[in-house]
Amino acid sequence: HMLIDRFDGLRVGVIGEAMLDVYAEGDVLRICREAPVPVVTIARELVVPGGAANTAANVASLGAQTRFLSVVGNDHEGKALRRSLHAAGVPTDDLLIVPGRRTLVKRRILGAGQMLLRVDAGDVEVVNGALERALLERLTVLFEGSDVVIVSDYGYGILTPTLIAGLAVAQRSM
Numbered sequence: 787h788m789l790i791d792r793f794d795g796l797r798v799g800v801i802g803e804a805m806l807d808v809y810a811e812g813d814v815l816r817i818c819r820e821a822p823v824p825v826v827t828i829a830r831e832l833v834v835p836g837g838a839a840n841t842a843a844n845v846a847s848l849g850a851q852t853r854f855l856s857v858v859g860n861d862h863e864g865k866a867l868r869r870s871l872h873a874a875g876v877p878t879d880d881l882l883i884v885p886g887r888r889t890l891v892k893r894r895i896l897g898a899g900q901m902l903l904r905v906d907a908g909d910v911e912v913v914n915g916a917l918e919r920a921l922l923e924r925l926t927v928l929f930e931g932s933d934v935v936i937v938s939d940y941g942y943g944i945l946t947p948t949l950i951a952g953l954a955v956a957q958r959s960m
Contacts, residue, residue: 802838
């Protein structure tokens with residue numbers, strides 16, 4: 787309990803892959819005619835931050851002043867992720883929006899309380915060029931304004947060797 791109290795007011799920076807987690811749940815009442823698979827009639831859909839965005843939301847829920855550095859697309863999923871981060875108390879000022887990039891999303895289909903399928907989508911290309919430089923610049927600012935920095939690497943192209951080297955330089959300069 788005392789450890790959790792220490793998060794209150796702590797300035798925490800999170801860097802890593804922003805993902806949108808979608809849980810679509812419903813009833814299974816029949817089998818599909820085209821293939822031997824269940825038909826799920828979706829009744830509820832829960833949309834929450836996933837990946838490193840989930841880490842940022844969790845840290846914010848503990849009372850920390852949270853900043854989250856990542857990349858999303860200017861697509862429906864990216865907008866939904868930004869809304870869910872705001873709802874979780876995480877500012878999106880450090881979320882770089884890249885037109886044409888597809889935001890990472892993991893959709894889980896649940897039928898009768900059982901996960902039946904997960905569908906992943908989104909771009910996992912390694913960031914480079916101007917986008918990598920923009921992340922590196924923001925990383926330096928993020929590091930200077932944080933008491934703690936959490937690195938949440940899912941291997942989906944955000945934490946490049948250049949950014950990891952930048953992290954090491956920023957850490958040494960503290």
